[in-house]
Amino acid sequence: MARTHDIVILDDAANQGAFANDPYIKKNNTKSVLCAPLLYQDRLRGIIYMENNLTIGAFTRDRVQILEILAAQAAISLENATFYETLNNLNLSLNKEIDVRKRAEEALRSLNETLEQRVLERTVQLEKANESLKQADRLKDEFLSIITHELRSPLNAILGFASVLDDEVLGPLNDQQHASLSKLIKGADRLLLLINDLLDFAKIRAGRFTISPEETSYDSLVAEAVESMAPLAKAKKLSIDTEVRVPQKVIIDPRYITQVLVNLLSNSIKFTPPEGKIHIRAFVRGEDLVTEVQDTGIGIKSEDLSRLFSPFQQLEAGLAYKVGGTGLGLSISKGIVEAHGGTITADSPGPGKGSTFWFRIPLTSGRLRNP
Numbered sequence: 580m581a582r583t584h585d586i587v588i589l590d591d592a593a594n595q596g597a598f599a600n601d602p603y604i605k606k607n608n609t610k611s612v613l614c615a616p617l618l619y620q621d622r623l624r625g626i627i628y629m630e631n632n633l634t635i636g637a638f639t640r641d642r643v644q645i646l647e648i649l650a651a652q653a654a655i656s657l658e659n660a661t662f663y664e665t666l667n668n669l670n671l672s673l674n675k676e677i678d679v680r681k682r683a684e685e686a687l688r689s690l691n692e693t694l695e696q697r698v699l700e701r702t703v704q705l706e707k708a709n710e711s712l713k714q715a716d717r718l719k720d721e722f723l724s725i726i727t728h729e730l731r732s733p734l735n736a737i738l739g740f741a742s743v744l745d746d747e748v749l750g751p752l753n754d755q756q757h758a759s760l761s762k763l764i765k766g767a768d769r770l771l772l773l774i775n776d777l778l779d780f781a782k783i784r785a786g787r788f789t790i791s792p793e794e795t796s797y798d799s800l801v802a803e804a805v806e807s808m809a810p811l812a813k814a815k816k817l818s819i820d821t822e823v824r825v826p827q828k829v830i831i832d833p834r835y836i837t838q839v840l841v842n843l844l845s846n847s848i849k850f851t852p853p854e855g856k857i858h859i860r861a862f863v864r865g866e867d868l869v870t871e872v873q874d875t876g877i878g879i880k881s882e883d884l885s886r887l888f889s890p891f892q893q894l895e896a897g898l899a900y901k902v903g904g905t906g907l908g909l910s911i912s913k914g915i916v917e918a919h920g921g922t923i924t925a926d927s928p929g930p931g932k933g934s935t936f937w938f939r940i941p942l943t944s945g946r947l948r949n950p
């Protein structure tokens with residue numbers, strides 16, 4: 580019946596048919612038997628089994644018809660019950676899932692709160708640390724400013740009296756004394772330059788750096804800067820080409836712009852191997868005065884370009900060529916160019932391929948900045 584889905588009716592099971600020898604039928608002397616499938620959409624959901632041990636042929640056609648209707652109802656009820664159970668189970672697991680999620684959300688929320696709290700605490704700590712760093716920085720700048728200022732007066736006295744001696748105002752000197760004196764003056768001159776650099780640097784840092792722009796012939800200014808560096812270039816067998824196309828006079832601080840030119844030139848001389856070339860070009864582009872110093876030197880790695888203009892930055896590649904220097908030249912140059920309302924930049928195709936430094940100053944800078 581499970582296979583064929585047909586109703587099986589036995590009128591006298593114990594005495595006739597295939598189940599007469601069935602031990603259960605025999606033992607109970609079962610007479611009428613009815614076995615009907617509970618079908619839902621052609622699937623067997625269960626079986627109704629009925630027996631009657633008193634009457635033969637108890638399951639008449641009418642009764643079977645009623646049973647068939649009941650079987651159909653029972654199958655639907657069974658299906659519904661199963662469905663309900665599945666639904667219930669689904670609901671339960673859904674509730675569990677919601678529970679887990681809620682707990683996770685709660686954990687996340689409290690983690691977030693702790694994190695926010697920590698960020699807040701750290702921010703306060705950082706702000707404090709920052710403030711004391713700024714304070715230390717200010718003190719350092721002030722210290723630098725005072726100390727360099729104080730160093731300058733005795734050094735000027737040394738230089739002054741050395742010159743007086745050298746000029747033989749106080750009496751004649753022999754060659755040996757002259758030679759020693761000129762070494763002393765050279766050393767003191769270098770010291771003065773260094774102190775002046777430090778003083779400018781301190782002023783730039785403190786925002787107290789001022790320029791005194793005046794009408795200047797840029798041609799002559801560049802020529803003088805190149806001339807002052809010529810002996811150094813010559814000593815390294817370096818050629819310096821100059822190309823200045825600035826027709827009109829420009830308003831700049833000649834002393835400080837010379838300092839920028841000298842620094843760029845001295846860098847090119849320092850970091851270019853013998854027999855190399857240095858090219859300096861100046862021209863007007865739009866409203867700007869542009870100056871470019873190009874060399875065939877050791878070049879600069881692209882990742883180093885951005886830190887060149889920070890104070891005390893000396894690149895490793897340059898150390899082999901280094902003869903003194905503090906690493907302040909470019910940062911001071913940047914301060915000077917910016918005080919003129921301009922910008923300074925460096926570029927290099929890579930190590931060993933030379934470098935180009937150029938700075939741009941608005942032609943109106945003098946009038947804008949220092950009326």
Ligand SMILES: Nc1ncnc2c1ncn2[C@@H]1O[C@H](COP(=O)(O)OP(=O)(O)OP(=O)(O)O)[C@@H](O)[C@H]1O
Binds near residue numbers: 878897904905
């Ligand atoms: N033309 C150049 N070619 C290759 N590297 C350069 C060039 N100019 C500057 N640099 C690199 O940039 C660094 C910083 O230059 P900067 O002029 O600020 O300092 P410095 O020349 O080392 O010392 P200072 O100018 O104080 O005497 C140099 O040490 C060098 O590593």
Ligand SMILES: [Mg+2]
Binds near residue numbers: 845908
């Ligand atoms: Mg330098």
